[in-house]
Amino acid sequence: MFFPISHTHVSPIYLVVVGFLIGVLGGFFGVGGSFIAGPALRLVGVDWNFAVGTDLAHIVGKSVVAAKRHRALGNVDLRLGLIMALGTIGGAEVGAQLIEVFKRAGNVNFVVSVVSIVIYLGISSFMLWESWKTLARSKRSTARKSKTPAGKSDDSAFQHVTKAIQRWRIPPMISLPVSGVTISLWIILLVAFVGGLCSGFLGGGAGYIRMPSMVYVLGIPTHLAVGTDLFEIIISASYGTFTHAIKGNVDILIALVMNTGAAVGAQLGAISTQYFAGPKIRLAFVPLPLIGAAIVIYTMFSGHKL
Amino acid sequence: MSQRSKTAVRRTLRAFAFELVIYAALVTGYFFAVLHFLGGWLVQLETQHIRVYAVVAILLILGQAVVLEAVTTGLMRLLRGGRSE
Numbered sequence: 582m583f584f585p586i587s588h589t590h591v592s593p594i595y596l597v598v599v600g601f602l603i604g605v606l607g608g609f610f611g612v613g614g615s616f617i618a619g620p621a622l623r624l625v626g627v628d629w630n631f632a633v634g635t636d637l638a639h640i641v642g643k644s645v646v647a648a649k650r651h652r653a654l655g656n657v658d659l660r661l662g663l664i665m666a667l668g669t670i671g672g673a674e675v676g677a678q679l680i681e682v683f684k685r686a687g688n689v690n691f692v693v694s695v696v697s698i699v700i701y702l703g704i705s706s707f708m709l710w711e712s713w714k715t716l717a718r719s720k721r722s723t724a725r726k727s728k729t730p731a732g733k734s735d736d737s738a739f740q741h742v743t744k745a746i747q748r749w750r751i752p753p754m755i756s757l758p759v760s761g762v763t764i765s766l767w768i769i770l771l772v773a774f775v776g777g778l779c780s781g782f783l784g785g786g787a788g789y790i791r792m793p794s795m796v797y798v799l800g801i802p803t804h805l806a807v808g809t810d811l812f813e814i815i816i817s818a819s820y821g822t823f824t825h826a827i828k829g830n831v832d833i834l835i836a837l838v839m840n841t842g843a844a845v846g847a848q849l850g851a852i853s854t855q856y857f858a859g860p861k862i863r864l865a866f867v868p869l870p871l872i873g874a875a876i877v878i879y880t881m882f883s884g885h886k887l
Numbered sequence: 888m889s890q891r892s893k894t895a896v897r898r899t900l901r902a903f904a905f906e907l908v909i910y911a912a913l914v915t916g917y918f919f920a921v922l923h924f925l926g927g928w929l930v931q932l933e934t935q936h937i938r939v940y941a942v943v944a945i946l947l948i949l950g951q952a953v954v955l956e957a958v959t960t961g962l963m964r965l966l967r968g969g970r971s972e
Contacts, residue, residue: 582918585930593918638948645952646959819945826941833929833944834922837951841914844955845907848963 587631587832595625596835600639600842607843608647608850610866611792611807613640613814615785616873618839627835633784634830635839640786640818642840647847648811654855656808658759661769661801665809666816668773669780669791673817676781694881697783701874704793705867711739711797712864719860736860743800760801760809772798777817786814789870796863803859808851906962913958 582593599621603614615636622632651657683689715736737743751765776791788810795806825831854862925947932940 585926586933597914638944641945642948642952642955645949646956649953649956650960819949822945822948823941826944827937829933829937831941831944833940833947834926836944836948837922838918840948840951841917841955844952844959845910848956848959849903 582838584832584834586834587627587635589625589627589631589832589835591625591627591835593838596838597842600643600839601846602842603639603839604643604647604843604846604848605850605853606846606869607640607643607788607811608650608847609807609853610788610850610862610869611647611810611814612788612869613637613644613786613818615640616789616869616876619784620876622835627832630828630830631832631835634822634825634828635832635835636785637818637821637825638831638833638836639839639843641815641822642836643843643847644786644811644814644818646844647851648808648815650848650851651804651808651811651854654804654808654851656804656851656854657812658757658801658805658809659812660755661757661760661799662809662812662816664755664766664769665773665776665791665813668770669777669813669817670820671770672774672777672779673781673821674777675774676778676783679778679782693783694877697877698874700779700783700790701870701877704789705870705874708793708863709867711737712860712867715860716864719858737796739797740800743797746798747800757801760799760805762800764799769799773813780817780821786818788814789873792866793863796859803862804854807854807862902963906959909962910959 583590599618603618606612606614606617613636615633618636618639619632622635623629627635648657680689680693683692719736746768747762747764749765749768751767753766754763755766755769756763772791772794776787776794779790780787791813792806792810795801795810796803801809822831826833857865929940929943932943
């Protein structure tokens, strides 16, 4: 099928399958999946600028489907999502400006590659350690106590640090009854800003950093972090789509085709979350940033732009 | 895995496969009908009115997502006897 906006020939079946896979990941983990979608579009000859912009447009559609499903399951904190969207947009702008600074210095590719490898490996290692420790601890306590249903149960070996952060009383304090947390507005904005910074600097929706930081820094239960992150991605990715579209980087026809597969995948992923406890979802998340790191390392050493 | 949960998984997978077939037929029709007619207009917008194109692009992807979510939820309800998950 010929897509006249980006002047590329791509099989619609390929796009639907890629959309489906990313939809499953997005619905289950609350990530945009740009680290897979970008290279997948590059692989079939879509120019890099179109791959980035079109991927963002596709993320908007997929996140709407997954967030609606998560909302039906009671996994979306709308108040938190709206506050975070403000910080994310601010961070994304600063990230984009930083890119311009490094572009002028002539070392943008090297800096972005090194920073992304460090961040991806850091997140994976930390989440592997934390979820492993939490699962081992809950196994011990389950053996001692009576059986408890897995369902949406959540626990974290990092909880003492999260509790300490929640005790910082920097006004205004924001009450989030859906998440069961009261926390300073500034901490929420800071977490969102860092997520936005990563999104603007490294590309994509940056769900790989926002979802874990919602769990570990803000103390949001994993299921709610996944659903709220998706809701927040709708707003920030829409903004990103608009800015990329006016630069001529979005082939909306490709995004619409990908979205047909993503709609089914996202529903499947979102529904699957209710069968897994929080620490298991976090443990299953570990390979995702590693895939991102592997792609960056490959492009660094081979010189190929996937 | 107990016999009951095996049957439930089998029923879910069968419903999902059936759902995919119906969905694939709908999507194929959608490609050839809607995208074919929209293609020319969108290319024209992209080259002549880029800001309008940006707004239309977001509205299209949001609109399609809402419709697809309703279609998939409806299909799930239909095939699983009133349950959507």
